[in-house]
Amino acid sequence: MSLFNRRTWFLSCFLVAFLFRPAGAFALPLTTINSSSSTDLVHIVQKMGEAQGISFERVSDDKDMFWRKMIEEDGIDVPVAVEGRVLASYAGHQNVFGYLTGDGLFQELLGTPDYHRLGQHFDPTRFNESDFTPLGINLPSGQWFELALRSTTTSGSILTWSSNPEANSDGLDHMVTWVNSQNRFHYIVGFEDLRGTNADRDFNDFVVELRYIYDGPTPVPTPEPGTLALLGLGLGGLVWLQRRKRLGS
Ligand SMILES: [Ca+2]
Numbered sequence: 001m002s003l004f005n006r007r008t009w010f011l012s013c014f015l016v017a018f019l020f021r022p023a024g025a026f027a028l029p030l031t032t033i034n035s036s037s038s039t040d041l042v043h044i045v046q047k048m049g050e051a052q053g054i055s056f057e058r059v060s061d062d063k064d065m066f067w068r069k070m071i072e073e074d075g076i077d078v079p080v081a082v083e084g085r086v087l088a089s090y091a092g093h094q095n096v097f098g099y100l101t102g103d104g105l106f107q108e109l110l111g112t113p114d115y116h117r118l119g120q121h122f123d124p125t126r127f128n129e130s131d132f133t134p135l136g137i138n139l140p141s142g143q144w145f146e147l148a149l150r151s152t153t154t155s156g157s158i159l160t161w162s163s164n165p166e167a168n169s170d171g172l173d174h175m176v177t178w179v180n181s182q183n184r185f186h187y188i189v190g191f192e193d194l195r196g197t198n199a200d201r202d203f204n205d206f207v208v209e210l211r212y213i214y215d216g217p218t219p220v221p222t223p224e225p226g227t228l229a230l231l232g233l234g235l236g237g238l239v240w241l242q243r244r245k246r247l248g249s
Pocket residue numbers: 031060061064065163173174175176177
């Protein structure tokens with residue numbers, strides 16, 4: 001193999017390795033989720049994926065702060081209704097899932113089911129399609145908003161935790177997100193309801209599955225800009241190699 005051919009071969013290998021690098025090769029900002037003394041959130045997500053024959057992938061925590069922005073980045077530009085179901089709630093607090101409007105008002109979407117009072121333990125065999133409840137909101141709604149948890153402690157004080165860390169009294173992230181890797185209109189979110197860095201930070205205090213009800217043909221998400229840039233880079237490299245090869249032969 002000539003020097004030129006060796007160099008071409010190594011460059012080709014590099015391009016192929018770069019294009020088909022494993023997910024996570026470039027680390028995304030991800031909030032740390034601790035193991036739980038009850039059931040780990042990661043276990044809940046995995047079991048819900050297995051039960052539905054799909055897989056969920058983690059959404060970076062610089063993306064799940066503003067829900068409208070997140071779904072627009074996923075290529076949804078027409079209003080779609082949202083439905084959801086509670087998967088688990090390992091909490092001593094009375095938790096209610098909802099969202100904060102632009103003026104900071106909490107709007108309730110799903111509460112802890114009455115039959116479990118404070119906590120709902122996770123059981124993947126218990127869920128049915130009929131568990132999904134229309135939430136009465138459309139996204140994008142024309143305004144920015146944050147998903148949120150309103151948490152009433154045993155002493156009666158009320159804490160509100162936003163998906164946006166800057167809106168929280170402790171400045172910490174209180175919500176983590178997964179998306180169905182085959183359908184970017186289908187999410188699982190988990191909330192931490194305790195304040196501060198000394199809390200257990202296991203994010204299983206309220207876990208909700210969300211998906212869009214879309215009346216019409218399923219919108220096709222647009223490829224992420226990063227993916228397009230990599231594809232362009234790879235194709236450009238291959239064209240360059242071809243030209244070098246022709247000139248060298
Ligand atoms: Ca987050």
